Amino acid sequence: MKGAFRGMAAIIKKEFARFFFDRRMLITTLILPGLLIYVVYTLMGSFVTNIAGDGNYSVAVKNMPGSMEPMFAAVEQFEISDADRDDDYYKSQVTEGGLDIYVIFPEDFDEIIAFAGTSGYVAPEVQIYYSSSADGSTAAYSAFAAVLDAYEQAISNVFNVNTGGNYDLSATSAATYILSAIVPMVLIVLLFSGCMAVAPESIAGEKERGTFATMLVTPVKRSHIAIGKIISLSCISLLSGLSSFLGLMLSLPNLMSGVFDGVDLAMFGAADYLMILGVMLSTVLLLVAMISCISALAKSVKEANSYIAPLNIIVVVVSLLSSFLGNPSAPLYLIPIYNSAMIVTDIMALAVSPLNFIIAIASNIVYAALLVFLLTRMFKSERIMFNR
């Protein structure tokens, strides 16, 4: 029965036309969010990088301990040269700016620290000469000191660790941690704002302007209006969310470059991105359905926005929770929003359970379907649609 769905198709087409032919709407909901996030996060990243120093540091090291060499070699920012001339030459270089820092290790550093913890042990001194009047030098100083600190902690650890490997490993897991803690929350907040940009406008806005009533005198089924609206609004919100997500993912390497040696987005495979897309789609469906139902209760877009504000807070809090509670059990993936955040966390940590993934997606779709049913009831209600 193609004819029966003509009305629904027309409504979907109209929502798209309303959106895609409106340059202002297109820019504010599709292009701007992604662009803004990219620019802001990249700026934040370069700010962090600036504090840590801009790009590379020239470092002259006397008596580089063999145990530390691979560690510094792993940090691309350090351009390390062996110091074979006398100290005064390098010190004047630091003062003049030809060199960022000059580091002197005791000659038998490795042998000395091997006795760490034994009685009569005297901690060796590492001297770092820098120039406090030069930003690059100060930054290089703190960066170098930070690496030494990390090394110090690593060797005073009760476990024996491969120091060269340790540094790399910690960088990756910290990056993964940030990804899995920040990304889900930011992603869901971005999706929510994507939905907020279109759904209240399309439901409460049409009610407010009297164009909804025009649709209600036509023989189109109320359920078709509800489904048509939810489908089209979800697609548009998803696009807006994808734009933000793209901006976020593209800016992550820039954001973290000051802290880490580059985050490799290639560590996620096509399957991971597909799963993220699936979560986004089901989340958007649910969010749009929730926001639409609330909007239908409101008499104007303004009123709708004020009704939705508390929901916004709940969504932020719930999606934040996901990064605090570790290893939730499968039934917890039935909790809307929380489940989406958890799945994204799992994907980012490269540890998704297929069962949890299916539970989350399926439950979101079921909730959305129930809300569509509710929305249909609301569209049939004279009190809700025509109350003044």
Added chain:
Amino acid sequence: MQEILSVCNLKKQFKLSYKQQKLQHTDKKVLTAVDGLSFTACKGEIFGLLGPNGAGKTTTLRMLATLITPDSGDAYIEGYSVVKQPDKVRSRIGFLTGELKLEDFFTPNYLFNFFSELYGVPADVRARRKNELFSRFGIDRFAEVKLANLSTGMKQKVSLVISVVNDPEFIIFDEPTNGLDVLTAKTVTDFLLELKAQGKTIILSTHIFSLVEKICDRVGIIIDGRLAALDTVSAMTKEKGLEDVFFDIYAQTAGGVQ
């Protein structure tokens, strides 16, 4: 004559919020807008509902158009109940009222196509009717201009054309000439007569006496949600003008005009 509309004891009350009570200086919690209205309309006639502001004309027409449901009573259009078969009624009628707006963002052309889809009008029929109606009202000159950039009169023409997008046999017009200049108003009344000539049935509400005298076959006078008089226009205006007849009736039912 074939009966196409029959209204049986239609009733509608509105609950008044505290704010509305204060605005209308009343302490009644419910307002009876339509109070047991019954009448019929026959195929091919123009039936006028005449009444002062707040008489319940718009409320009656909204019930006929299935936008709101009556508290009690029913109305049948082409035999279909507005209460029990609203979908059937909706596809058979056209409704024009100030409450129904068109989206400013779209062009008359887009909106005509959109509503044709909602009514399930076949594409070839749609193209033919669009051609006819757009040139009939001169909409073809601004068919691709967004509604936001059209004047009140132009917008009303577009609304009028879209209200008959499904070529309905039964058309409900609520104050169709409201806010229009005499020229545009004449285009509208001419169109109503044209529809009548095609055998369509029209029910229209108005408080303009001359409009009733000019185009209506029969008229029902509504006062306070009740039918105060119902007759053919020619019978009612046999002795004096419609305005004077109305004042007489009003004096009898509502206790005089101050």
